[in-house]
Amino acid sequence: MGSPTTASGKTRIALLLPLSGRAAPIGQQMQQAAEMALFDTGAKELALAAYDSGDSADAAVQSYRKARTDGAALVLGPLYGTSATALVPLVNQGGANVISFSNDEQVAQRGVWIMGIAAPPQVRRVVDKAVESGIRRFAAFAPQTSYGEQMVRTLESHVAVRGGSVVGVEFFDANATDLATPARRLADEVKGDSKVAVLVPVAPPRVSAVLAALATAGIDGKAVQFIGTGVWDTPGVGSETMLRGAWYAAPDPARRADFERRFLSTYGKPPHRLATLAYDAVALAGHLARQKAGGDFSAEAITNPNGWSGIDGAFRFFPDGRSERALAVIEIQGGDRTVVVSPAPTGFAERPTF
Structure with missing residues (x-):
């Protein structure tokens, strides 16, 4: 196994990204964002190396093993949840901890954290905003998929916690063209x-x-308050007139705007939405590297309850592998215009918010 430090004393950090295959353009932009973070933060303690995790779990495993042979003390990535899951046995055998870019909470466990913005906390955040606005009745119209079912379960459980009631839930075939019956x-x-x-x-x-x-x-939208998740956090979502006035939870876009401008200026194209994950992960690695000689990439250091601050706002990791983010609630106002109607908290209470 290689040394976790280079000849110059720098700590080796591995970046596992899909640099080939269908997601290669995303992986390449995430690598560029990681390089920006290395420069911006002046993390001279880090030696960052990118490895191609491709489209498959097997490729991610091979990349992880190569990174460990090279002496990586911490692994950032991979992007896909299935790939992150495949690394669990290697981590459990004493391998380097993993901060993946997946947002799938089913992947999360000690030693393999998810940095992606998970959907259940988005539902909880927007429900909180609705309750604070005086709304007590909730409903859901969701696809009959594992994602849709998870969102409905989260809605039902959190509405109960907040003292509201779920008065209606209807699922529909995700591939159906006629949704009239469940809508009625x-x-x-x-x-x-x-x-x-x-x-x-x-x-x-x-x-x-x-x-x-x-x-x-x-x-x-005139009769009800539509609420959603970060799947609405896309350019031009306001062109859907029925979503005007709708709320969704996501990181505060104002914090991301400067990064997007600088990325565009540096690389000639706007960054993919996931690029900020790589930036924040490298910035975090730089902080951990300064904790002591050789860095501290232990579970205890990663799960600091005070959390961390990044381009996408405050975030923290829990011992079970999940993450929590300080999310804003955003209202869609038409065209490309959105407005923050409930700012993201700047930090965390001592207790988890779920």
Whole structure:
């Protein structure tokens, strides 16, 4: 096994990214963002090396093994949840800890943390905003998929915690073109005098057909408060007129704006949305490297309860591999215009928020 430090005394950090295959353009931009972080933070303690994790779990395993042979003290990546899961046995055998770029909480466990912005906390955050605005009734119109079902479970559990009630839930076939029947059922379920917030965990462009079915059934943004997740955090989402006034939870875009400008100026194209994950991960690695000679990349150091601050706001890791982020609630106002209606917290309370 190689030394965790180079001849110059720098700590070796591995970056596992899909530098080939269908996601290569994303991986390349994440690598560029990582290089920006190394320069911006002046992390002279780090020697950063990128490894191609490709499209498969096998490729990620091979890259991890090569990184460990080279002496990596910490592994940042891979991007895919299945690839991160494949690294678990190697980590459990005494390998370097992993901070993956996946947002799948099912991947998370001690030694393999997820840095991606997981969806369940997004639902909890936007429910909190709705409750604070006086809304007590909630509903969901979701695809019959593992993602849709997870979002509904999160809604039901957190609404109960906040003292509200879920008055209607309808699932629909994710591939169906006719959504009239489940939309009419939901319209009947949400009838009442008080306002209802309807969770629609569907990404553009599919969300257009979903909203059209709801509108035909009598549910639109004037009658209800639509709420969603970060799948709405895409350019031009406000062109969907029915989403005007809708809320979703995501990192504060103002914090990301300067990074996006500098990335565009440096590399000639705007960064992929996931590029900030690589930037923040390298910045975190630089901080951990300064904790002591050779760095401290232990689980205890990574899970500092005070958390860390990055381009996407404050974040922290828990011993079970999950992460928590300080998210803003954003309102869609049409075109490319959005406005933060509930700012992201600047830090964390002592206790986890879930």
